[in-house]
Amino acid sequence: xxxxxxxxxxxxxxxxxxxxxxxxxxxxxxxxxxxxxxxxxxxxxxxxxxxxxxxxxxxxxxxxxxxxxxxxxxxxxxxxxxxxxxxxxxxxxxxxxxxxxxxxxxxxxxxxxxxxxxxxx
Amino acid sequence: xxxxxxxxxxxxxxxxxxxxxxxxxxxxxxxxxxxxxxxxxxxxxxxxxxxxxxxxxxxxxxxxxxxxxxxxxxxxxxxxxxxxxxxxxxxxxxxxxxxxxxxxxxx
Numbered sequence: 001x002x003x004x005x006x007x008x009x010x011x012x013x014x015x016x017x018x019x020x021x022x023x024x025x026x027x028x029x030x031x032x033x034x035x036x037x038x039x040x041x042x043x044x045x046x047x048x049x050x051x052x053x054x055x056x057x058x059x060x061x062x063x064x065x066x067x068x069x070x071x072x073x074x075x076x077x078x079x080x081x082x083x084x085x086x087x088x089x090x091x092x093x094x095x096x097x098x099x100x101x102x103x104x105x106x107x108x109x110x111x112x113x114x115x116x117x118x119x120x121x
Numbered sequence: 122x123x124x125x126x127x128x129x130x131x132x133x134x135x136x137x138x139x140x141x142x143x144x145x146x147x148x149x150x151x152x153x154x155x156x157x158x159x160x161x162x163x164x165x166x167x168x169x170x171x172x173x174x175x176x177x178x179x180x181x182x183x184x185x186x187x188x189x190x191x192x193x194x195x196x197x198x199x200x201x202x203x204x205x206x207x208x209x210x211x212x213x214x215x216x217x218x219x220x221x222x223x224x225x226x227x228x
Contacts, residue, residue, distance in 0.1 A: 035217065045157075045165065045208055047217040061216045085164035095164055105171045108155040112164035
């Protein structure tokens, strides 16, 4: 079935970097953009950015510019999100999510990873 | 950035009630509006896309309407499994933005 499986929980110290993976299965990996969304404890959803897994092109939210990087590996059907210069406010659950129609009317997040908890302490 | 404002922030309702959640965008965005349901400790689940299209596998008691700046999610008859937090989200432009969420609790 169509699914995104993320890597496990991470505990990092302030100033460190974290890399979270998101492995796709059950669909054509290069045909769908992937977003990253995070959720701080008890808070709402925050969009971080998007990657085209085929071309490797990215767009990031302004607040993360300079410390966020998204990459893709088509051979392993995996996208990666790396956030550097971590601070306590980056403690959150990080989700990857597939977009079925980026740029079109049906653009949305139709398949989600299970989430990866990143704790900065 | 497009600001998304949901109301109410929370509501209490009984099983069988009709529930309506509204979402207002800070600028017109046609029908580029999606709705999600999230339960504690779980990833969000897509319910409605393009303002009114029901995602495959989602019960028909969920419906969406609206265009431009004003949108509505309706649950026609609330079921026990519907107690959750609901988010609207715009896909008109980047950065994608979400409403602050509406928590639906048991009355």
